[in-house]
Amino acid sequence: MMKRIFHIILCLSTLACLSSCSDQWNSHYDREGTFAEDNLWQYINNRSELQKFARILQLTGYDKVLSSDQMFTVWAPVDESFQVDDMSSERLLNEFVMNHVCRSAQIVPDNADSTFVRNIQVMNGKRIVFSADQEHKVTFGSVILQNSNLLCRNGILHTINGKEDFFDNIWEYLPKDSNLTQISEYLHSFDTTYFDIDASTEGGIVDGEIYYVDSVIYNDNPMLNRLGRLDDEKSDYLFLAPTNTAWEEAYERISPYFNYGAIEQASYYQDYYTKEALVANTVFWGYKKQTSPSDSLLSTLGRTFYDPARLMRNTTEKRMSNGYIYITDTLHILPEESWFLPIKIEAENSGLRESQYCSVENRDAKNASIKVSGGTYVEVSPTSTSNPTLTYTVRGTLSASYDIYCVFVPQRIANPNLKRVLPTKVRFQMSYLNAAGKIASINLGNATVDTEKMDTILVRKNFKFPTANYGLINENVQFKIINNVSNRETAMFNRKMFIDCIYFQPVE
Numbered sequence: 001m002m003k004r005i006f007h008i009i010l011c012l013s014t015l016a017c018l019s020s021c022s023d024q025w026n027s028h029y030d031r032e033g034t035f036a037e038d039n040l041w042q043y044i045n046n047r048s049e050l051q052k053f054a055r056i057l058q059l060t061g062y063d064k065v066l067s068s069d070q071m072f073t074v075w076a077p078v079d080e081s082f083q084v085d086d087m088s089s090e091r092l093l094n095e096f097v098m099n100h101v102c103r104s105a106q107i108v109p110d111n112a113d114s115t116f117v118r119n120i121q122v123m124n125g126k127r128i129v130f131s132a133d134q135e136h137k138v139t140f141g142s143v144i145l146q147n148s149n150l151l152c153r154n155g156i157l158h159t160i161n162g163k164e165d166f167f168d169n170i171w172e173y174l175p176k177d178s179n180l181t182q183i184s185e186y187l188h189s190f191d192t193t194y195f196d197i198d199a200s201t202e203g204g205i206v207d208g209e210i211y212y213v214d215s216v217i218y219n220d221n222p223m224l225n226r227l228g229r230l231d232d233e234k235s236d237y238l239f240l241a242p243t244n245t246a247w248e249e250a251y252e253r254i255s256p257y258f259n260y261g262a263i264e265q266a267s268y269y270q271d272y273y274t275k276e277a278l279v280a281n282t283v284f285w286g287y288k289k290q291t292s293p294s295d296s297l298l299s300t301l302g303r304t305f306y307d308p309a310r311l312m313r314n315t316t317e318k319r320m321s322n323g324y325i326y327i328t329d330t331l332h333i334l335p336e337e338s339w340f341l342p343i344k345i346e347a348e349n350s351g352l353r354e355s356q357y358c359s360v361e362n363r364d365a366k367n368a369s370i371k372v373s374g375g376t377y378v379e380v381s382p383t384s385t386s387n388p389t390l391t392y393t394v395r396g397t398l399s400a401s402y403d404i405y406c407v408f409v410p411q412r413i414a415n416p417n418l419k420r421v422l423p424t425k426v427r428f429q430m431s432y433l434n435a436a437g438k439i440a441s442i443n444l445g446n447a448t449v450d451t452e453k454m455d456t457i458l459v460r461k462n463f464k465f466p467t468a469n470y471g472l473i474n475e476n477v478q479f480k481i482i483n484n485v486s487n488r489e490t491a492m493f494n495r496k497m498f499i500d501c502i503y504f505q506p507v508e
Contacts, residue, residue, distance in 0.1 A: 038152055039068075039152055039153045040066040040067075040072055040074055040152045040154055040157060041057065041063045041067045042152075043150065044057065044074070044076055047159075049079050049159070050079065051079055052079045052082075053077060053078075053079070056092065056096065060092055060097050061093075062093065062097050062098075066101075066154075066155075067154075068154065070103065070154065071104065071105055071155045072102065073101070073120075073155055073156045073157075073158070074100060074155065075100045075140045075143075075145075075158045075159075075164070076157060076159050077100070077143070077159075077160050077162055078146060078159050078160070081160075082163040084163070094124050096166065097123075098122060098124035099122055099124055099166050101123045102121060102123060103123065105156055107156060108132070108138055108145070111136060112138055113132055114131075114132060114133050116131055117129065118130045118131065120140075125233045126166070127233065128140060128141045140160050142165070143160045143161060143163065143164050144162075145158050146159045168320055169230065169231060169232075169233060169320050169321045169323075170237060170239050170322060171230040172231070174187065174241070179243045179244060179327065180241055180243060180244070180327070181244055182242070182248070183242055186275055186279065187223050190223045191219065191220075191221050192219070193218065193219055193220075227283045227300055227301070228283045228300040230322070232322060233322055236285070237285065237300070237323035237324075238284040238286060238287070238324050239282060239283050239325045240311060240312075240326050240331070240333075241282070241325050241326065241328070242278070242328060243328065243329050245329045246328055246329050246330050246331050249331075250331045251274055251278060254274050254335075254339070255271075255274040257274075257277070257340060257400050258270045258273045258274050258277070258399065258468050259399035259466075259467055260468055260472075261433060261435045261437050261467035262435065263433070263467075269468075269471065269472070273471055277339035278331070281299040281301055281303045281305070281333060281338040282299075282331075283299060283301075284299050285299075286324075293308060295308070296308065297311065310332050311332050312326055313328075313330075313332055315328045335508065336506055336508060340506045340508075341506065342503065342504060343396055344503050344504075345394060345503075346376070346500075346501050347377060347501055347502070348376045349392075350362075352395075353390060353391070354390070355391075356388070357382060357384050357386040357389060358380050358381055358382055358388030358389070358390075358483075360379070360380055360390070361378065362376055362378055363377050363379050363413075363498075365377055365409070365413060370409075370410065370413065370454055372454075373407065373500050373501045377409045377413075378498070379498055380483070380497040380498070380499065381495075382483070387484065387485075388483040388495065388497065389480060389481070389482045389483070390480070390499070391478055391479070391480050392479045393475050394478070394479050394504065395469070395475055395477075396470050396471075397465050397469050397470065397504065398465065398468045398470055399467050399468040400464070400465065400468075400507075401462050401465075401507040402465070402504040402505060402506055403458065403460070403461050403462060403505040403507055404428075404430075404458075404459040404460045404479075404502070405456055405457065405459060405502070405503040405504075405505065406459050406481060406499070406501075406503075407454065407455070407456045407457075407499070408450075408454070408455045408457065408499055409498040409499065410451060410452055410453050410454060411494070411496065421451045422451065422493055423449055423450055423452075423493055424449045424494040424496065424497060425446065425447070425448050425483070425485050425489075426449060426457075426482060426483055427443070427445065427447075427482050428444035428459045428480065428481060428482070429442065429443055429444060429482065430477070430478065432465055432466075432467070432477045432478075433466075433476040433477075444459050444460045444463075445460065446484060449497070451494055454500070465477075481497070481502075483495055
């Protein structure tokens with residue numbers, strides 16, 4: 001949730017009153033007949049039992065807000081019924097003052113009983129239940145009302161016997177827990193602010209520059225857009241939060257997968273992508289959105305985890321206003337579940353493909369009797385006596401081991417009436433970046449392809465990339481498929497290739 005910086009809170013006074021609030025206010029005024037001439041701030045400041053609350057309003061600047069023409073309801077704790085922590089002005093504003101004010105008229109009906117239940121959204125976005133029981137005892141959250149329906153010129157005041165505790169959401173809780181400083185500092189390192197020129201008020205021109213008497217500045221964080229809006233009160237998440245101990249252990253375990261060798265800024269890339277991988281699937285949709293949370297959990301990045309008990313082993317559960325935090329000293333997420341994933345290159349992906357000595361046509365196989373990845377394959381035909389060659393760019397490899405496969409489609413798929421289909425021969429090559437930062441090439445071997453069936457060729461088992469190219473602009477892994485049929489072998493072999501995909505399977 002985007003929040004305005006503390007010093008612009010006075011802008012609230014310019015907002016229009018909600019019509020529903022006005023209707024409720026008018027209904028009560030008609031019944032009672034009279035109300036105080038003072039505004040809410042004046043009324044609070046003049047009451048002897050609310051002097052501590054009044055001082056806090058002045059400290060946070062909310063005395064000016066409650067002096068405006070906007071309609072509010074205030075639940076004011078009486079003196080000696082509460083204490084506040086030593087907080088900054090901004091925290092005091094958000095976690096205390098705005099936790100006791102809403103922008104609407106909330107009146108307690110006469111003889112309120114258990115049918116009186118309202119879910120109030122207060123100024124900091126939290127939702128607090130305002131209700132009564134059968135004995136007509138009215139509470140705001142967990143706090144009992146002392147006096148109700150004290151009418152002021154711009155709203156309603158209720159006094160309460162204590163303050164309603166602030167209920168952290170996940171985002172608010174993280175920086176408060178000293179065991180979570182690593183994950184909190186990492187996520188907050190992406191904090192951004194931007195100036196909304198359209199919403200700001202110009203004050204004139206000084207030395208040729210426009211200055212603003214009311215600058216509207218918003219906070220946001222792109223990680224919240226990627227992982228989930230952990231700051232949103234309306235959201236519902238499960239967050240697997242690594243302690244500092246878990247963070248350091250996971251970092252040491254993950255970082256070798258992101259070894260960038262001798263390239264410029266290698267250490268920066270390694271640190272950046274190691275941390276990205278560490279947090280990648282730690283946020284899950286809340287229990288209401290999980291189909292079967294005891295059997296599987298779906299992360300906000302779309303990964304399904306089939307052993308929730310392992311993930312939650314030895315965690316400490318904390319209820320938040322927008323879900324749950326599960327604090328752990330060990331992240332039990334496996335590499336192949338989260339960030340060390342298979343890489344598939346569809347042969348028809350022309351954006352990753354270059355060709356030589358051949359024509360390449362994409363063919364539709366959606367209605368074929370055999371299953372083809374993506375429903376499409378390529379038909380490669382020679383255009384000269386040279387060997388037809390396809391070169392594919394491979395993105396996202398880690399400094400880890402893979403089994404490499406190439407999948408070929410039966411050539412009878414294009415013409416079921418063919419009486420005879422000759423096999424074909426291929427060879428494979430690959431280039432990549434070595435540890436010294438130089439391009440290295442390797443012959444991965446030869447294979448004979450059975451063109452009568454779906455033929456999955458294991459090109460190379462357990463190939464270890466010495467460096468990662470994950471996230472790099474200069475993509476340095478190239479995979480070549482070369483038809484290996486000579487002109488003297490055309491009576492025994494076919495120079496066409498029907499290719500489905502190339503597949504890099506992670507090996508632990």
